[in-house]
Amino acid sequence: MADSEMGEATLERKLAVYRNLDERFVIREERYKGQQFSHIYFMRLHHMRSQLQSLIPKWKPHLPVNTVLGLEEGKECIIVGTLYKHMKLKPSILDEYSKERSAIPLVKPHNFMSTDDHLILEDESGRVKLAGPMLAPSAFVTGIVIAVHGKETSEGDFFVEDFLEAGLAPQVDRPLDSREDKFVAFVSGLSVGTNAFNPLQFQLLVDHITGHLGDENEQRISSKIVRLVIVGNSMHISHGFFSGQTVAPKDHAKLTEPIRELDIFLTQLVAALPVDIMPGCNDPANYSLPQQPLHRCLFAGASAYNTFVSCTNPHHFELDNVQFVGTSGQNIDDLYKYSDAKDKIEFMERTLRWRHLAPTAPNTLGCYPYVDKDPFLIESCPHVYFVGNQEKYETRLLQGPDKQLVRLISIPRFCETGVAVMLNLRNLECHALSFSTNL
Amino acid sequence: MSSGDIKGFYRQKKKNGGVTKPSSSSSSSKKSKSKHYTGGASVGAPNAAQTPALVTRGGAIDLKEEYGDEEEALRQFDMDMKYGPCIGVGRLERWERAAAMGLHPPLHVREVLVGLASGSMACSSKFKCLWEGLV
Numbered sequence: 001m002a003d004s005e006m007g008e009a010t011l012e013r014k015l016a017v018y019r020n021l022d023e024r025f026v027i028r029e030e031r032y033k034g035q036q037f038s039h040i041y042f043m044r045l046h047h048m049r050s051q052l053q054s055l056i057p058k059w060k061p062h063l064p065v066n067t068v069l070g071l072e073e074g075k076e077c078i079i080v081g082t083l084y085k086h087m088k089l090k091p092s093i094l095d096e097y098s099k100e101r102s103a104i105p106l107v108k109p110h111n112f113m114s115t116d117d118h119l120i121l122e123d124e125s126g127r128v129k130l131a132g133p134m135l136a137p138s139a140f141v142t143g144i145v146i147a148v149h150g151k152e153t154s155e156g157d158f159f160v161e162d163f164l165e166a167g168l169a170p171q172v173d174r175p176l177d178s179r180e181d182k183f184v185a186f187v188s189g190l191s192v193g194t195n196a197f198n199p200l201q202f203q204l205l206v207d208h209i210t211g212h213l214g215d216e217n218e219q220r221i222s223s224k225i226v227r228l229v230i231v232g233n234s235m236h237i238s239h240g241f242f243s244g245q246t247v248a249p250k251d252h253a254k255l256t257e258p259i260r261e262l263d264i265f266l267t268q269l270v271a272a273l274p275v276d277i278m279p280g281c282n283d284p285a286n287y288s289l290p291q292q293p294l295h296r297c298l299f300a301g302a303s304a305y306n307t308f309v310s311c312t313n314p315h316h317f318e319l320d321n322v323q324f325v326g327t328s329g330q331n332i333d334d335l336y337k338y339s340d341a342k343d344k345i346e347f348m349e350r351t352l353r354w355r356h357l358a359p360t361a362p363n364t365l366g367c368y369p370y371v372d373k374d375p376f377l378i379e380s381c382p383h384v385y386f387v388g389n390q391e392k393y394e395t396r397l398l399q400g401p402d403k404q405l406v407r408l409i410s411i412p413r414f415c416e417t418g419v420a421v422m423l424n425l426r427n428l429e430c431h432a433l434s435f436s437t438n439l
Numbered sequence: 440m441s442s443g444d445i446k447g448f449y450r451q452k453k454k455n456g457g458v459t460k461p462s463s464s465s466s467s468s469k470k471s472k473s474k475h476y477t478g479g480a481s482v483g484a485p486n487a488a489q490t491p492a493l494v495t496r497g498g499a500i501d502l503k504e505e506y507g508d509e510e511e512a513l514r515q516f517d518m519d520m521k522y523g524p525c526i527g528v529g530r531l532e533r534w535e536r537a538a539a540m541g542l543h544p545p546l547h548v549r550e551v552l553v554g555l556a557s558g559s560m561a562c563s564s565k566f567k568c569l570w571e572g573l574v
Contacts, residue, residue: 035527042523046540124520371528372536 011211011219013273014182016226016320016425024375025290025312027368035369037362041082041143044374045123048145048355049080051166056080059164060149069125071152079158080147081123083140087338089114090364111337113138121148121158131157138340139350143359166355168400171381175321178426183224184319185209185433187420188231188328188388189413191282192265193258196415197236204435205420206265210272225422228273231388231411232280232313232328235262259284259298266308267301274307278315280328280389288366289330289358290314290375314357314376322425325378326386326409331358333389334365344410345396348387352378352398352406384423386411393419395430509551510565516548517569525568533568 056065056078066077089112117137119130130148147164187205191197207213211222235258241247247255269275279285279294286292293310296303303310311317314327335347338360351357357376361367381400386409394410407428412419420433517525522537522544531552537544555565564571 033527033529038524038526039528046523124523369527371532372539 011216011223013211013223014180014226016182017318018227018274019318020309020311021316021318022293022312024373025314025316027290027292030368030370032369035371037367037369039371040362040367040369040374042124043370043372044143044356044377045082045145047374047377048166049123051355052080052145052147052164055164055166056147059147060162063149065147067125068121068123068128071128071158073152073154076149076151076161078147078149079121079123079128081121081127081145083142083144083146084120084122084127085117085137085140085142085338086120087112087114087117090338111340113338113340121146128152128156128158130160131155132160134160135163141335141339141360142363143361144354144356146354165353167353168398168402168404168406169352169355169378169381170402171383171400171404171406172321172323174383174405174428178320180426181224182226182320182425183221184324184384184423184425185225185228185420186231186326186386186388186409186411186423187228187414188390188411189233189280189415190230190262191233191236191413191415192262193236193238194415198415198418198437199261200437201418201435202265202414204437205414205433206268208433208435210268225273226425227319228269228275229315229324229326229386230275230277231315231326231386232278233282233389233413234277234280235259235284236282237284263299263301266299267305270302270305270308274309275302276309276311276315276317278311278313278326278328278388280313281330285313288368289361290368291328316382320425322384322428323380323382324384324386325357325382326384326388327357329387329389330365331361332387332410334358334360338364343394344387344390345394345408348385348408348410349396349398352381352385355379381406383407383428384409386421389413392417393421393432395421397428512545512548512551513565514569516545526570526574528568529566530568531566 053065060078064077066079068079068081071077071079091112119135119137119140120127121130131153132150135148145166148158148160149162149164150158150160153159190202192202204213208218209222209225209228211219214222237255237258241251241255266275266277277294279291281287283291283294284298285294291313293312296310299308299310302308314325314331316323316325318324331351332344332347335341335350336344339347341347341350351359355378357378358365358367361376362369381404383405384407388411390410390412392410393412396408398404398406398408400406405428407423407430409421409423409430411421414420418435420435421430422433423430513530516522516534517530522533522542525533528536531549534544534549534552552566
């Protein structure tokens, strides 16, 4: 009955082998017994120090490695420790209790850097102030572990002559035998429930991805999309609802309306292709990292499908043996507040070189007080590193010294830009999908 | 936190006037935690002048002069910075963590802790670190 002149063959969507690797971010066996954050810092220092110690002999083989307490004045050596950046403009809870009540600005600046910032290196034995022009405080943040070469001065500071970051972690080879194009779509910052959300614009995206839009050529392209990743802030629950007070019955609708609206869209998507959804800072998930997966009860319609996967933030998965790691943006946004770089992609590069997804956690970024691990450490360099809820779409292909190749993607907020991102699994090429309802 | 406890606490007279700390201001700030050990400076210092009825965590009478070698070994393990911070994590858990990290913590410490778990004198305070409840 198929009319051969019309050429209507059923297009089948491509498939890719998916492995969810979020287990290390799920809070399952952990129990809070009143511990503080010293343990996560200890685990971070121990792990990073052993990595740096394997790199130091290739960097400066003839220098001794000391502890901070073992420093001798004038003696050249290498020390390894965690950086602490002292920032006088960093907001502190103690300011609320300070008796001086000086002119504390009510308007918070987006960035807390000042020319007075200085760096301190700390290990288990002690801490020492780092001096010298080699380390520009504006490029560093509290929480990263580095090795520094220099000597102690008469003032008790450590004059830095050179420093070593761990650099990109070793990468598992990407399979190169795939001959067909398979795409992964990323979208972020849908913000259903706000005025910025344009349902028609999002419906256009849904229709395009599910293949209900366009002619055969367009449908052929859409059939190559193997997965959609929704990178945080899919809905916006007004923060007034998080105060812990009972929600009045007349406000119930305001609370559930965005969730229901999102579920309707999601059901259309999961009926067509596998979807990963990650929580963001405005989603109804926990505040501190790692954010736990959004609960299935929020998605009555979509959770009935086995193509619906609720993920943690950060999210780590594998598609056809290509390693993906991404966050909903909190880690990069926090770096933006406490350090400087020419663009967000550079912040992303730095986190890879420091081998830590969120170095400012737990200092300025909320984090669970782990006792026996630091799940944000990057042991193996991913092939694709994506960050959501950014201002604009940016991408770069980063090359590492050990033949690592990483595609860095900054995904913009869809409610503001109408831009989603498509990544080709075959060659890691990236392009933007732009939807507009402006006639 | 009964008032009887507080009165009993203050009724004790030391044989030697100002031998041990704490000063009166710190002991008054700690009176709300009457079950907590407040003779900080007398740790490990056997002193006949010290009052015997100092209460410590868990309400057990703590005669610091008699803590013995086992407790000493456990405290040395607590204070060894190589195995990380000791506060907020139990001694056995910290030992297991150190072993998993490949730091080779002393085996006799684990024997003491495991022995305590099965022994008749199951003193639960020995599983918590030195500073538990005090910091």
